[in-house]
Amino acid sequence: MKTLKIPEATIIRLSVYSRFLYTADKRGIITTSSGDIAEGVGVSPAQVRKDFAYFGEFGTRGVGYNVKDLHRHILKILGLSNIWYVALVGVGNLGLALTSYKGFRERGFHICAIFDSDQGKIGTKIGEVAVQSIDELEKGVRECHAQIGIIAVPAEFAQQVADRLIASGVKAILNFAPVVLNVPPEIELRNVDLAVHLEVLTFNLGMQKA
C-alpha cells in the first residue's frame, strides 16, 4: 500500500462499489469477488482490484471479499464513517429535491441549515430544518458546524454565496449553478451541471447517425 495520487475516476468507482456492496449486504450475501462487483457495476474485474489496491488488501486469495468488511473499508476511505453537516443555499425545486434525497441521509450527510432569500419561504420547515434568511448565512453555518455547502441558487448569485460559505468555515462546496466559481485552492469544489449530461447524450446520438 503506497500513498500515491489517487485518480478521481477511482474515487467515483469506489462510491459505486459501495452502493453495490450495500445492496449485496442487505440481501444477505456474505462473500463476493472482483468478478461479481465488476459485473454488478459494469467495469472489468481487474479495474476493481486495481482500485482497491490503492488503499490496501481487503480480500483473501482464492476466496474473494467479505461483503461487510469491504463495505466498511470503502466507507472509511470515502470519509463516510462519520457524519457530515451540510448547509444548503437555495430552496428552489432543485434545493427541495436535494433535501428529500434519501441517498444523502443514508450515507451520513446531514443537512443542518437551509437558506433562501424568499421571504415567503423563510421560517417554513423542510423536514426537521427551518429555512433561514440568507442574511443569517454566516451565523447559521457556524452554529451547525457545516463543513460542506451546497449551492442551488441562480447563477448570478452563486459566487457571492460561495464566498460567504467559505468565510463561514465551509471546506467543500457542491455547486449546481452553471458558472465557474472562484475559490481558494484549499477549498474542495465540485460542479454539477445537469444540462451537460443531456448534451453528452445528444452528441452521442449525433455520432451514431454520422
Next chain:
Amino acid sequence: MKTLKIPEATIIRLSVYSRFLYTADKRGIITTSSGDIAEGVGVSPAQVRKDFAYFGEFGTRGVGYNVKDLHRHILKILGLSNIWYVALVGVGNLGLALTSYKGFRERGFHICAIFDSDQGKIGTKIGEVAVQSIDELEKGVRECHAQIGIIAVPAEFAQQVADRLIASGVKAILNFAPVVLNVPPEIELRNVDLAVHLEVLTFNLGMQKA
C-alpha cells in the same frame, strides 16, 4: 479534420465552453481567444484549442474566434441546433426540479411527456404538460416522438421504466436512479448519482488532513 474517437472529457468541456460563449455573446463580446475561454472556464488554452481541433478550424490565427460563429459551431457539434423531445418519468421532487430547470429549455430540450404512478398527480399540469399515468407510457412517448428519456423514479422501478422507454422508441436515457441499468448497446445511457459527488468531496477532505 480527422474523424477519430472523441474523448468524453472533450464533449463535457465543449458543453462548458458553449455556456461561456453564450454569456460572452449576451455581453456583446465579438471576438474571443483560447486564452479567454481557458481562463473563463478553468482549463489551459492548449486544451481549448485541442478540443476544437477534433472538429475543424474555427478561428483565425493572430486574431482569435468570432464568438457567435464559434458558439454556433459548438452547438451544432453537440447536436443542439435542433429541438430534442424528452420524456420524464417520475414526478418526485427531483422530477419537478428537472421540469423547471431553465437550462434544459434554453438549450433546446423540450419535455413533451411526463409520467407518474401516483393517482394524485395524474392530470395535474406542470408548465404546459399534463402528467400522464405510467400505464400510458408507451403511447405517450410515441405520440410526442421523444428521443430521450429521463428516469427519476425510485431505484427498484428504474430498470422496468428503462425497458419500456426503449420499447417505445427512446434512443437515449438519463438515469437519476442509483442502479446500474441494463440496456442494449445502441442505447445511449448516462447515469447521474448526486451522492457520488458529495462522496468525492468527503474523500478529498479526508485526504487534506492525512
Next chain:
DNA sequence: ATTCCAAAGTTAATTATATCACAAACAAGT
C-alpha cells in the same frame, strides 16, 4: 509592400489511466 505581432493549429513529449497476464496464497478435497 514589408515587417512584426498575436493567436490558431499541430506535432511531439509527458503524464495519467486502464488492461493484461501471471505469480502468490488460501481453502478444500484427496
Next chain:
DNA sequence: ACTTGTTTGTGATATAATTAACTTTGGAAT
C-alpha cells in the same frame, strides 16, 4: 501432506489524455 482450483494482488504493457513546444497564418502598422 499434497494437489487442485480459484481469486487476489501486482508489475509490465498498452492506451488515452493532457501539456508543452513549435509552426503557420492573418492582420495591422510602418
